[in-house]
Amino acid sequence: MAQGLSYQDDYLVGGPARAWVTPNFRLAEYTRPDGRIRVHRELVAGVQLLRNALGRSVGIVSLMPEGGLGHGRDGRFVWVEAGDPAAVVAAATRLARDGTFEHIEARGPRVYLEMPDPAHLPPLVAENALARAIEVTAAFETSGDPYLQVTGNFDGAGLSFGPIQVNFGTGTLQEMFRRYRARDEAALKRCFGELWDEWQQVMALPSRSRQVAWADALSRGRNKADVDPRWKAALQAVGNTPAFRDETLRYAYDVYGRKLIAALSWLDGVCPIPIGNFRCLAALYDLCVQQGSLDKAHEAIRRRIAAERPSDEFQLTRIAVEERGRKANAAWRADCISRRLCILEREPVEVSDSGRSARRDNPNLYLLRNVPVKQMARYLL
Template sequence: MPAYRLGSKGEEVRKIQAKLQLLGIYLGPLDGDFGGGTEGAVKLFQEREGLEVDGIVGSLTWGKLVGGEVPRPSIGYQPLDYRCLSLTGSYETGTGIPDCFAGVSGDFDGQGISFGVLQWNFGQGSLQPLLKQMFNEHAERSRSIFQDRFDLVSSKLQGGKSDLMSFARSIQHPTKHFLYEPWRGMFKSLGRSDEFQRIEVASANALYRAARQLCVDYRLWSERGVALMFDILVQNGSISSVVKGHILADFQAISPGLEEDDAEVTRLRIVANRRADAAKARWREDVRNRKLCIANGEGTVHGISYNLAEQFGIELRRFVV
């Protein structure tokens, strides 16, 4: 049964917040982010209604507050590539849907501007093709977002890299590297648009196909497996032949008597730990925490609580080949 709790994000959370706001017990923004303010308001509502006070919006609390049956998160109806991209994007940007598709940062790393769910950027030349495609295929929508600055951005995209990098640096703080308004808001609006999100998903599709092939190579059959391999490709780039050998050797020690689901989770944990062990010491435990969250289906990453099934519709079920 679906439930919404601390760390949940999306349109369903926004509905919860709106109802609580109408009752005068939630004073925060309608941002679709189930944080401490939302949890506190839910607990107050549950106390008033004589419900179990746990801060979780399950079937009983949803029925009393919103009415009807608690819905499955809308992201659960999206294809698996979108769900995997959303999860990894949430890790990468620290925000949920749709804002993970609109994450924007400045030149703190020398890349000019980094944007989108996988932080494509000007410095490496990975962002320009996405913006050009958007401008060419959805010119009217793009112009409605950038308004009288559309022609300026378009011309910079057609020019040289040096000029583009200078432009990128001119629209952000020189030391704190946040984009000035209205540029930040314009890029955020672009990333929230359905058109640009489709371009982001398509751009990440090669990685998604590679993640599915890795699942075949490592005998992983679940949606969680695809999500794990996709996150490895994004954050870590690959699995070396040496690490692969360790993983496959560990697989041999798995008890043949385990139930199918338990065996799959065991394999996922092995992959997660072995890939983390191979990471640089500075990042090793961050990699492990992130990967084990996927393997286990839940956890806390960068202070944010995750439940893959409830928040992203990623479950321990077979993915469609």
């Protein structure tokens, strides 16, 4: 997503005109009439979040001061149009609760949006931070709305679903759906409709292998990556249900949040540099999802910390993710490390290891705010 773009002190200042800066906006849309580009990456992210919240196109109509608004705020404001300005203001006001915007004002059909002072960006609330981390990690594996992802038996896991790709093979899908049923069985039944009875029979099968075999028969397309349309629609109805989205988030807290706390606790014992920046936490969360823990790299991390004496949380996190990545299967080491560094640096990072190279990118890098997270450890415990 960020390839070819140029930044100075977190301000986007150049790149190819048709380059995507976020999933729905190209650089040309942030270019001023004189050809100059200067817009803070947090504002770019805020406009994309607004577009996500509205679920419709947002037009960038000006980046110039006007009517007493924007003066002395170069690169920190934008004028947009997206239909009913009252609806735009309402959506932007909700985003302002976590510090995305500081000043929102409608002027006729247009809405003025201004971000907070970059030198004093507010911290993220822990729940919001973890939700963002889940979306970033999911974007490495899937595209589109991560809660609507349904994948067939291309990898032997039978059926994979949602932002953390729970599946029959690991037993995580079964556990997730037990939680959904306990949360709201009537809503779950409505999602499946006439398929409900068969779904219940599948969930009651005595072994994971039989559940995988059932899903394999429903898998479609090249490499069995797709799923029978009726079942895909039912599962996407589940993913579209707010209560089940919330339960998915809770499941992620319970499983991967605990792993993240364990990793942070161990690192603190080895090198007492507090890790609280969202970029660092998101990189470590991604590691916990893909590799489980830091355990296999404990000795390598200790040695490197002793040799390099990191002075900040970014250096410490980099050591942790690089050394744990080097303990992966040789075929995936470069991929693991590149993926984590992409999160940490908010741009693709090329990595070579064990004779292989990788340069992972992620369309959701705009979610990675360069701010601390409030009471993350307390929230996850």
